[in-house]
């Protein structure tokens with residue numbers, strides 16, 4: 148997750164720069180009007196910015212008073228395990244305070260920043276201070292199977308107890324935990340399916356390597372059974388090795404898939420992948436498991452399969468880019484898309500990647516180019532505005548992979564959803580799509596006009612609200628008029644029509660008009676149109692107007 152460094156006045160720029168140097172990829176954001184130069188971006192509303200960063204799980208380093216940050220994130224605090232790290236740093240760099248997110252890395256972040264600034268981090272948690280570790284957060288490669296017991300275990304140790312180590316937990320030597328072979332608290336490492344110790348913690352090393360040579364549709368079942376029969380806990384799986392030339396298995400619960408050298412058998416593949424000291428734990432048709440003595444870094448083995456992800460950017464603003472989409476973009480090597488959409492990707496992400504901007508019309512070529520690039524091992528994000536599955540690139544990609552080219556079978560394919568234009572526009576005016584609705588593209592590029600009209604007619608006959616995409620283009624300025632004339636035959640002149648143009652982008656325009664006063668000139672190619680049903684109505688509260696399609700539909704209406 149990209150950390151954000153918030154700078155409120157130019158006095159903090161120097162400190163921000165020094166922090167950025169030790170947080171690769173971090174983004175500096177200045178308060179608009181005060182700090183606009185020397186930062187990656189600006190923000191206006193600090194509360195909204197901090198809250199949206201926090202919700203997205205991004206680490207926040209604020210060069211400001213701790214109280215400011217506390218007040219802003221306070222209302223959002225509830226789920227301890229998911230809290231993003233929040234740190235306050237004095238503008239002059241003399242004080243570093245981790246405020247929230249001890250379990251998600253705030254202390255480590257504070258230590259790293261403090262070291263760079265030549266000061267001490269104000270870490271206050273007693274376990275962390277005394278023992279140099281938060282037990283429920285072991286180092287990379289390990290997980291704690293019973294984190295809820297960590298508080299009690301830490302309290303026991305703080306109260307004078309000692310810990311007995313069972314199995315290999317080499318990282319304990321870098322802590323100051325009291326260890327004693329006779330200790331009453333147990334700290335155990337195990338890959339086996341077993342319950343945590345009565346008084347203690349169970350740590351799971353990610354030290355199991357699987358090799359799969361089974362066909363992809365059988366792979367998940369075969370792997371699951373192998374783990375079960377070997378009695379190995381699935382959280383210990385570090386990676387799935389697939390000999391190059393074999394087809395990829397479906398993604399296995401987020402475990403990385405790595406391509407390794409061609410091998411005669413799964414057992415041979417797994418042993419050479421798992422490295423020295425590994426033992427073969429299980430072998431069956433199409434699958435083998437090996438256990439290494441310590442956690443295995445998946446990146447150190449073989450190479451990643453190439454990947455093509457069609458990523459929905461939402462309508463435009465960064466707040467509407469999902470954390471998943473952001474992570475996918477950050478993990479990509481290449482970004483492909485229509486030039487306008489490539490530019491919608493935050494500049495800080497674009498900076499480190501190869502961008503291939505293309506014309507809007509060459510969708511199939513673009514999808515093929517993405518697959519070809521990924522077949523060489525690259526991780527390609529094809530960007531779409533809104534949701535990529537709605538009149539966009541996901542369908543183009545499916546069309547292309549239906550007739551695969553050689554080399555494509557080792558490419559991972561994923562679709563990352565986004566907020567679609569109709570949802571964004573609807574949200575601005577209340578609930579115009581609160582009940583059943585039909586979504587229709589008015590573009591006749593890929594379907595006959597007669598089909599468009601028939602579908603609109605069907606939606607009208609069943610009294611559904613409608614969302615119209617692609618209402619106009621230069622090549623077909625007349626068709627919106629034709630569609631709306633059809634609408635006017637079935638719906639009264641007072642039916643609310645919502646026009647959202649450039650929703651979420653600079654120059655956004657929202658209008659609500661009566662069907663009777665609608666004119667095609669009100670829309671352009673960047674407009675989404677929402678047409679109400681017979682039940683849709685307008686309402687006012689204070690000075691604001693809303694549009695409401697009720698959830699209840701009267702009998703016989």
Ligand code: SAH
Pocket residue numbers: 462463531532533534535536537538539566567568569572615616617618647648649650651652672673674675676
């Ligand atoms: N995949 C996109 C739709 C692509 S089709 C999505 O899910 O939103 C292109 C059409 O989408 C445009 O003609 C327009 O009707 C609509 N559109 C896309 N972005 C928009 C925005 N920010 N505001 C209003 N309409 C938008």
